[in-house]
Amino acid sequence: MAIGKRVKLKAHEKVPGALAAAKPAGAPCRPKLGDAATVREIFRRFAAAIPNPRGELNYRNPFTLLVAVVLSAQATDAGVNKATAKLFAVADSPERMLALGEAKLAEAIKTIGLYRAKAKNIIALSERLIKDYGGEVPRTREELEQLPGVGRKTANVVLNTAFGQPVIAVDTHVFRVSNRVPIAPGKTPREVEAGLEKVVPDDYKLNAHHWLILHGRYVCKALRPDCGNCLINDLCRWPGKTVDLRKVATRHS
Numbered sequence: 001m002a003i004g005k006r007v008k009l010k011a012h013e014k015v016p017g018a019l020a021a022a023k024p025a026g027a028p029c030r031p032k033l034g035d036a037a038t039v040r041e042i043f044r045r046f047a048a049a050i051p052n053p054r055g056e057l058n059y060r061n062p063f064t065l066l067v068a069v070v071l072s073a074q075a076t077d078a079g080v081n082k083a084t085a086k087l088f089a090v091a092d093s094p095e096r097m098l099a100l101g102e103a104k105l106a107e108a109i110k111t112i113g114l115y116r117a118k119a120k121n122i123i124a125l126s127e128r129l130i131k132d133y134g135g136e137v138p139r140t141r142e143e144l145e146q147l148p149g150v151g152r153k154t155a156n157v158v159l160n161t162a163f164g165q166p167v168i169a170v171d172t173h174v175f176r177v178s179n180r181v182p183i184a185p186g187k188t189p190r191e192v193e194a195g196l197e198k199v200v201p202d203d204y205k206l207n208a209h210h211w212l213i214l215h216g217r218y219v220c221k222a223l224r225p226d227c228g229n230c231l232i233n234d235l236c237r238w239p240g241k242t243v244d245l246r247k248v249a250t251r252h253s
């Protein structure tokens with residue numbers, strides 16, 4: 001999903017303006033959209049369920065994380081991990097990536113969508129890292145976004161996961177969950193990121209991205225959200241949720 005690009009929400013996505021009419025007759029009053037206490041409670045539950053969430057892309061160092069995230073655009077983490085298992089054994093630094101060369105890199109990642117363009121970008125970014133940063137991955141968003149094939153989301157993942165900075169990358173899962181619950185509704189990933197930046201308590205910011213991705217990938221799925229097994233179902237105001245609020249209102253009381 002392109003950062004900053006306006007996203008047309010599909011039928012299964014949430015429309016923030018429809019929330020006011022979503023409360024069934026007799027259901028308990030819901031908290032206001034994104035109010036501080038509700039958002040804190042959501043992340044408290046995520047943290048209790050998964051105290052140390054981790055991303056699912058395999059990597060060895062900041063460079064291989066950067067490469068893995070570039071490869072993951074419009075691809076599954078499992079598919080990327082399958083290809084990088086062999087690739088990173090022979091090319092885990094910009095120097096070794098250049099030594100491998102674009103043709104062999106493309107061959108190694110040919111099971112991943114857009115592999116030719118991605119191979120080109122990875123070779124070009126490896127050259128830039130050697131030329132401008134002594135072979136190291138830079139630690140600012142501005143510098144990362146200057147690299148070929150690296151957008152804001154990729155930069156945020158690297159800053160967060162490799163360098164422990166409390167930034168929140170908004171991918172398709174984070175975007176969907178943030179809009180549905182809602183935690184930080186927005187029409188573009190940038191709007192959602194800005195909203196999350198504002199409402200997520202500081203002590204949860206470092207892991208917020210991972211919790212929201214895992215929740216979106218395995219529970220709050222795009223087409224068939226598993227509302228019956230959702231640990232925040234009583235806090236969720238999405239009109240399309242499949243659980244009757246009255247049945248779940250007391251689950252977490």
Ligand code: SF4
Pocket residue numbers: 180181219220221225226227230231232233234236237238240241242243
């Ligand atoms: S109740 Fe359903 S729609 Fe709401 S967050 Fe949970 S899984 Fe998603």
